[in-house]
Amino acid sequence: MSEVAVSVENVGKKFRLYHERNQSLKAAIMRRRVSVHEDFWALNDVSFAVPAGTTFGLIGSNGSGKSTLLKCLSKIYYPDRGTITHNGRLAGLLEVGSGFHPELSGRENIFLNGSILGMAKKEVAAKFDEIVEFSGVGQFIDQPVKNYSSGMYVRLGFSIAINVNPDILVVDEVLAVGDTDFQEKCRQKFIDLKTAGKTVILVSHSMGQVREMCDQVAWLNNGDLVAIGDSGPTIDKYLRSLDGVSE
Ligand SMILES: Nc1ncnc2c1ncn2[C@@H]1O[C@H](COP(=O)(O)OP(=O)(O)OP(=O)(O)O)[C@@H](O)[C@H]1O
Ligand SMILES: [Mg+2]
Secondary structure, three states, X not given: OOOEEEEEEXXXXXXXXXXXXXXXXXXXXXXXXXXXXXXXXXXXXXXXXEEOOOEEEEEOOOOOOHHHHHHHHOOOOOOOEXXXXXXXXXXXXXXXXXXXXXXXXXXXXXXXXXXXXXXXXXXXXXXXXXXXXXXXXXXXHHOEHHHOOHHHHHHHHHHHHHHOOOOEEEEOHHHHHOOHHHHHHHHHHHHHHHHOOOEEEEEOOOHHHHHHHOOEEEEEEOOEEEXXXXXXXXXXHHHHHHXXXXX
């Protein structure tokens, strides 16, 4: 399969790091200058293509830019340099709680998220039972999600993301907060998605999981793409680079 699902070309993302954030208006006036900042590039000239129908892993140490890259893919951030294109409907599961309105119930959040992801109300209604069933949230579906545990949040978020029938599913390491039973359900779901020809982009610190699930892996370090290739050899290179530092 040579079709490209996601193409990342020369992507750079910068943040401003403030050294002296003005604490109050008075302090700002006294200082008579705006706060000092420097640009910090969380991603530098990153390029790769994810072939359609494959499972693609993003690995790297804390702060290496993995979540920033996923947020760029999901259009939560816009890159300051370069371009990202994707073919097909993309659904993402990023940080715990992102995409949920805390005061709304699980039920209301399902409809809200469904519509954000481009589904008609009818379509969401047709999937509703399946979403609740997979999430395992059960009787808590009418409670405000602010009262959910982190695991419940993630279960519901993942359940919505996979049931909107995405062509490309983007998942940050959040699944790790789920219990063993849920992780096993997710593992099976990833296999199903792959069988159905869908593309999955996954961030994980569990090298076992990445090795098992991903065809290809990109390794990021300090915002740079260090290596990309078949998952086994790329993970080995990454682990060797840690040089005894365990993750
Ligand atoms: N909104 C922001 N403002 C300023 N800096 C940010 C922002 N978001 C991320 N960063 C910085 O960008 C760098 C990359 O962060 P990112 O969250 O992408 O790392 P990560 O690879 O996902 O790490 P982890 O494995 O810990 O989840 C970090 O240095 C982080 O401090
Ligand atoms: Mg992260």
